[in-house]
Amino acid sequence: MDESSRHQSAARTTLGGFLRARREERQPEQVGLVRQVGRRVPGLRRDEVATLAGVSSEYYLRLEQGRGSAPSMQVLAGLARALRLSAAESDYLHRLAGHAAPRRIASFERPRHEIEAILRWWPGIPAYISDANLDVVAANDLMVAITDGRFRPGANVLEETFNASGRGRLETWESQARDAVALFRYSGDETSARYEAILRRLSADADFRRFWNLLEVALPDPSEIAATIDGVGQLSISVRDFFVPELHGYMVTVFDASPGSTADVFFRRLSDTLRASADATHAPRDDELTDRP
16 A cells, blocks of 8 residues: 555545444443343444434444435434543534534744743743644753653654654553544644644554554543653653643643652752753853953
8 A cells, every 4th residue: 555545544534434433442331231142243233323322223324334414413412422422522523524613723823932931930840832733832841851852842742652762662652652643633633734744644654554543532631651761760650731722722731740759850850950051051151250340
């Protein structure tokens, strides 16, 4: 399969494909059904979803096959309820059906200086800001330092997750990468050339295609990652994400560590080193002091 074909296969997401993926993922017990002895069907049957959603089996089959008109808001609500979709999954379902406005990235220029200043006020907390396509638009010095420049302004979180360095450092890489793909599918601006470029490049990666073909969408949840740092060892780091209300798609991500933990000590020492280096850089030289009146 050439690069163009891989990209088309990865990019094509239909309402029917999304419904089928969620149906095959859900188990009878998750939707209030009793699992019959000897049941071999992976996930739910189409007729079970149809009954739970209040539509006919024939109509639901047409939806999965991509035939017929787009479902109404009432039908979408029934499908979301039947499949126990999360808020993100329900939102994405409505977008696929054409009942939601396209996601567009807001301008970062107006509040750029204010937000970058906030990151500088957190010298001991690694933090960065990314846009809807997961491009890093701002990062403080500590975040850039602990990631060896991988999460710097201009980098892309998803691409950095799938490069060799990202895979090698994270003990929890599999779950982190899967979550990142699900977030990109949900938040990404499908109308932008940047979104297409990221998708085209990553579609050559077998692991990315594996996660992308799950058709998962998700909002970020608090998580724990286990990262290995040369000369330090394994660190246990908490990751927290916060959306910026007035900037659609933008998110602040911070790394945190338990007080006294190896990660906490490492953050503090590195922060002190960066601060001392900055102070030395901006301190006046002896010749400058002697030249003053």
